[in-house]
Amino acid sequence: MNATVPETPQDLDVTDELIAERRSGAPGDLPDDMAGWMRSAITRIDTFSLWCGRIFCWMLVPLMLAMVWEVVARKLFVAPTMWAYDVSRMLSGALFLVGAGYALMRGVHIRADFIYRNWAPRRQAAIDAVLYLALFFPAMIFFLLISYGFAEKAWVRWELSMDTAWMAPVAPVRTAMPLGAFFLIVQGVSELLKCIYAMQKNRWP
Secondary structure (H helix, E strand, C coil): CCCCCCCCHHHCCCCHHHCCCCCCCCCCCCCCCCCHHHHHHHHHHHHHHHHHHHHHHHHHHHHHHHHHHHHHHHHHCCCCCCCHHHHHHHHHHHHHHHCHHHHHHHCCCCCCCCCHHHCCHHHHHHHHHHHHHHHHHHHHHHHHHHHHHHHHHHHHHCCECCCCCCCCECHHHHHHHHHHHHHHHHHHHHHHHHHHHHHHHCCCC
């Protein structure tokens, strides 16, 4: 009877690990041959995004508490709340928006890169740079301007949600929209600089 040969790391299915870059390095962990101004800019922006992620991740605590409270109240005491749905929906939406810049910094946005991954770093960087300039920045700037108007009106009019009888104010979650766009634009500058370095050196920082 033949013994089973253990799989080597090369044989393992890493499909799920390849859907995103998943950068884990600390901000400032950059190549020595990078220009000083570029290193400084990338480090500052990545540090900013890192702290945004660390701060806004605490929104998970009230989100989980609201959901647990609703389940317990509904199932054990047959006393569903009027506020848990609005709180959980708004907090999860706001967390998704304000955490997008941090996710971009860590490289965990999903990307269909089954062709892209086989290209040389210089070609990858060139494609990324073109897409950042042609699509990413125009779209994010447009979204920032539009969402800022929505948020401003929500505060001035003190708009209320019409989805439930609780009628929660929507201004705080509307504010998360321009904030999320701003964080993405800032982090996009760092990503564009990384593309420039990769085009010059044919390797990613």
